Amino acid sequence: MELRKVGLKVTHPRLQILRLLESTERKHLTADEIYRQLNEQGDEIGLATVYRVLSQFEQACLVRKHMFDDGSGRPLQACYELHDGEHHDHMVCIETGDVVEFVDPEIEKRQKEIAHKHGYEIVEHSLVIYVKPLKK
Amino acid sequence: MELRKVGLKVTHPRLQILRLLESTERKHLTADEIYRQLNEQGDEIGLATVYRVLSQFEQACLVRKHMFDDGSGRPLQACYELHDGEHHDHMVCIETGDVVEFVDPEIEKRQKEIAHKHGYEIVEHSLVIYVKPLKK
DNA sequence: ATTTATGCAAATAGTTTGCACACGT
C-alpha cells in the first residue's frame, strides 16, 4: 500500500482521496473539487481534512501542487495531481480549463544554461503557458 | 504626465506609488512593501488604496503583476514592477530573494511551437526559475 | 460643482489550526 510506504496510516479519507486522484479523468483537481466529489459519492470528509491530507501527500511526494495563474490576478486556487516521478510543464486552456502536460528538453537545457550564466543553480522551476484554441 | 495619459487623475497616492516604483532599487515590490515604504516616508496612504492604484496601473499597462510561487505551497503574495513594454521571464533566488529578468528567444520559440502542435495559440505565459547561488 | 478617489472597516476566498472526539494498529 502506497500510504503505508510513506509512513501514513491507512485511513478512510486518505484512501479515498488517493483513489480519486488515481482514477479521475481530469488529472488536476482543486481541494474543493476533491471535497465535493467525495461528499457527492457519499464519503463524509471535511474540507480541512482534504487540505491536510493533500499537504501530507505533497510532502510524501505522492502528489504535486500547482498554483496556476497567468499573472493577471484572476482568482487563484491550488490544484493537485498525482506525482508520476517525471517533471513536466503545463499548458492551460483559458477557455476550457483543459490542462496539457509537456516536456521540452531544449527548454529545460536553456533554463539550466541561463541559471549558470548568472551564477545560480536551478532548484525548481515553473512554466505555464496560457492558451486558447487556434481558430481554423 | 504618465498618469494623465492613461486617463487617471493625478492624485497624491497615485503619484507617490508611481514614483516609488520608478526609483526603487528592488524592482519587484509587494503591495504591502509599497504601503509600508510610503507610510514610513510620511505619506499616509491606505493599504486598500495601494491595491486599488496598483490594479488601475496594471490595467493601464503601467505596471505588471506577478505571482511568484514555486508550486511548493509557500506563502504567496503578488508583486508588482514597472512595465517596460518588453516581455521577460524571471529567475528568483530562494536564498536572497533577488529577482533576475531574462528573455531567451529559443525558449519563446519552442513554446509557440508546442502550443501550435497541440492546436492552441499562446495568450500569456509565465516562466519562473527558482534558483540558489552556485557554490564555488 | 461635479465627478472621482480615498480611508477605514467590514467582507471575501482560500487555506490553516485548535480542540474534543473517533479511529487504526
Place this chain on the structure above:
DNA sequence: ACGTGTGCAAACTATTTGCATAAAT
C-alpha cells in the same frame, strides 16, 4: 490502550468592497 487522524468552527492572510468624506478638475 495509545497515538494519530478527523470534523467542526474559529483563525488567518492577502485582497476587495461599501460607504461617507475629501480631493481633483
